[in-house]
Amino acid sequence: MKAIAYFQSLPAEDAQALQDVQLPAPAPGPRDLLVAVKAISVNPVDTKIRNRVAPENGAAKVLGWDASGIVQAVGSEVRLFQPGDRVYYAGAIDRAGANSELHVVDERIVGHMPKTLGFAEAAALPLTAITAWELLFERLQVAEGKADQGQSLLIVGAAGGVGSMLVQLARQLTGLTVIGTASRPETQAWVRELGAHHVLDHSKPLSEELARSGLPPVSHVASLTQTDQHFDQLVEALAPQGRLALIDDPVQALDLMKLKAKSLSLHWELMFTRSLFQTADMIEQHRLLERVAGLIDGGVLRTTLGEHFGRIDAANLRRAHALLESGKAKGKIVLEDF
Numbered sequence: 176m177k178a179i180a181y182f183q184s185l186p187a188e189d190a191q192a193l194q195d196v197q198l199p200a201p202a203p204g205p206r207d208l209l210v211a212v213k214a215i216s217v218n219p220v221d222t223k224i225r226n227r228v229a230p231e232n233g234a235a236k237v238l239g240w241d242a243s244g245i246v247q248a249v250g251s252e253v254r255l256f257q258p259g260d261r262v263y264y265a266g267a268i269d270r271a272g273a274n275s276e277l278h279v280v281d282e283r284i285v286g287h288m289p290k291t292l293g294f295a296e297a298a299a300l301p302l303t304a305i306t307a308w309e310l311l312f313e314r315l316q317v318a319e320g321k322a323d324q325g326q327s328l329l330i331v332g333a334a335g336g337v338g339s340m341l342v343q344l345a346r347q348l349t350g351l352t353v354i355g356t357a358s359r360p361e362t363q364a365w366v367r368e369l370g371a372h373h374v375l376d377h378s379k380p381l382s383e384e385l386a387r388s389g390l391p392p393v394s395h396v397a398s399l400t401q402t403d404q405h406f407d408q409l410v411e412a413l414a415p416q417g418r419l420a421l422i423d424d425p426v427q428a429l430d431l432m433k434l435k436a437k438s439l440s441l442h443w444e445l446m447f448t449r450s451l452f453q454t455a456d457m458i459e460q461h462r463l464l465e466r467v468a469g470l471i472d473g474g475v476l477r478t479t480l481g482e483h484f485g486r487i488d489a490a491n492l493r494r495a496h497a498l499l500e501s502g503k504a505k506g507k508i509v510l511e512d513f
Contacts, residue, residue, distance in 0.1 A: 176200045177513045178275035179489045180235035184226055187496040192225065195489045196235050200277045205252040207279045210262060214298035214511040215273055215487060216241040216480075217495040218336060223424070225496065239272035240265045240447075241507075242280075243288055243297040253282050255461065261288040263464065265302035267450035274492065276513050283457045284450050286464025289471035296478040299507035300340070303479060304467045305446040305460055306422060307341035311349070314420045314442035315395050319348050327352040327393040329385075329412060331377055332400035334362035336507045337422060339369055339479035341397055346370035347475050354390065356381070365505050369477075377401075381408040393417065400502075403427040413439055420444055481506025487513050 178198045185192040203209040221238045230236035243263040246256050256262065264285040266273055273280075288297045311317050317328070328345050332338050333355030345353045347370065355366040356377035363374045375384035385393070392414035398405060403425035410433045413419060419434070420442040434441060449457045470476040482498075484491045487510045495508045 176276040178235070178237050179239075179487070179492050180237045180274075181225055182230055182233060182235060184229055187222070187225075187493050187500060190493075193489045193492050193496070198235060198237070198275065201271070201279045203248055203250040203279045205250040206281050206283065207250045208246050208253065208256055208262065208282055208285060209248040210242065210244040210273075210278050210280060211247050212242050212244040212273055212276060212278050212487075212513075213294035214243045214509055215239050216298045216302075216336075216507045216509045217492070217499060218302050219499060220268070220302075221272075222496050222499050237272045237274050239274035240268065241298055241300075241302045242266065242273035242278060243294045244278070247277070249282075255282045256285065256287075261294075262286065263288045263297040263301050263468075265305055265446065268447040269451055274487065281450065281457075282461065284460040286461060286468055289468040291472045292478060295483055295509045295511045296480050298511075299336075299478050299480040299509050300467065300471075301464060302446060303336040303340045303507065305463060306337045306444060307344050308463050308467070309446060310337075310397055310420050310422065310442075310444040311341060311344055314444050315397070315418050317345070317349050317351060317395065321350045323350040326350070326395065327354060327390070328395045328397060329354045329356070329381070329393040329409075330371075331356050331381070331396065331398045331402075331405055331409070333357055333366045333369075333371060333374070334505055335399060336479060336504075337399050338397075339365070339481075339506050340476075341399075342366060342369040342371050343476050346372075347470075351395070354385075354393065356384075359503075362505055377405065381405060382411040385412055396420070399423060403429060406430075407433070410434065410437070410439065413437060415439075418442060479506045480509055482508050484508055484510050486510060
């Protein structure tokens with residue numbers, strides 16, 4: 176089968192950073208689906224692994240943790256899907272990625288595709304939808320429902336993939352005042368379009384931006400990027416007994432003692448945790464994706480596809496990695512068909 180892989184960690188601009196290869200087709204395990212991949216999207220996790228994780232023994236390493244496609248075959252214990260189903264999913268970080276014509280994935284972390292979307296639009300959703308949902312409702316423990324509880328959510332990096340979905344979930348499914356941050360006019364417009372009540376410029380001190388906008392300290396913060404650079408400002412922006420959740424990998428150590436005076440709580444979100452540890456509630460990601468598909472089809476949520484980079488090949492995937500690493504991507508980058 177066709178696949179895109181890498182053999183050593185190289186800059187995205189290097190022609191050898193990602194290569195077109197031929198690999199044996201995988202076989203599904205008992206709870207696996209064998210999926211014919213139709214579209215993929217690219218996430219920061221792809222670039223981080225390409226840069227930091229060397230393939231074992233020089234073997235081809237396939238990235239890609241967002242895909243949509245058609246089920247070709249199912250394992251002996253599969254109960255949720257059958258051949259011919261259109262599906263979307265993010266996959267598992269400890270298995271081969273989905274940048275390949277055929278891919279195997281555990282049914283418990285797969286959802287039926289939204290009926291109203293094509294493959295490209297659907298591939299933009301899974302990883303960010305799971306991350307944003309778990310962060311909002313499980314880590315920050317925000318309650319669903321439109322009742323105004325006098326609470327607010329500051330989303331740092333709201334124009335990216337996770338932020339684009341988090342803004343929508345918070346605005347559509349909760350009573351939170353949603354405050355997004357973005358630093359460029361086009362990304363600020365995107366965040367407003369997705370439903371943020373207020374948009375701040377995170378290239379400026381956030382506490383000053385909140386004050387300038389007449390906003391009080393916030394009850395919840397979702398820090399999606401450059402947490403170490405914004406940490407002091409986030410502590411200042413949070414109200415006493417507030418909650419701070421993050422998904423990025425701070426380069427500098429965070430001084431957690433700064434949280435104590437306000438009794439602030441800190442929460443990490445990694446959407447791969449359930450599959451990585453085969454948790455007893457792993458199937459919650461299937462249920463979550465089914466719910467998101469229903470919300471998409473009901474017009475409550477929208478795809479966060481930002482740019483379509485053409486067919487799935489090494490050259491286009493290198494371009495996508497380079498754009499992600501530039502920090503200038505808006506929404507999700509997708510590729511479609513081999």
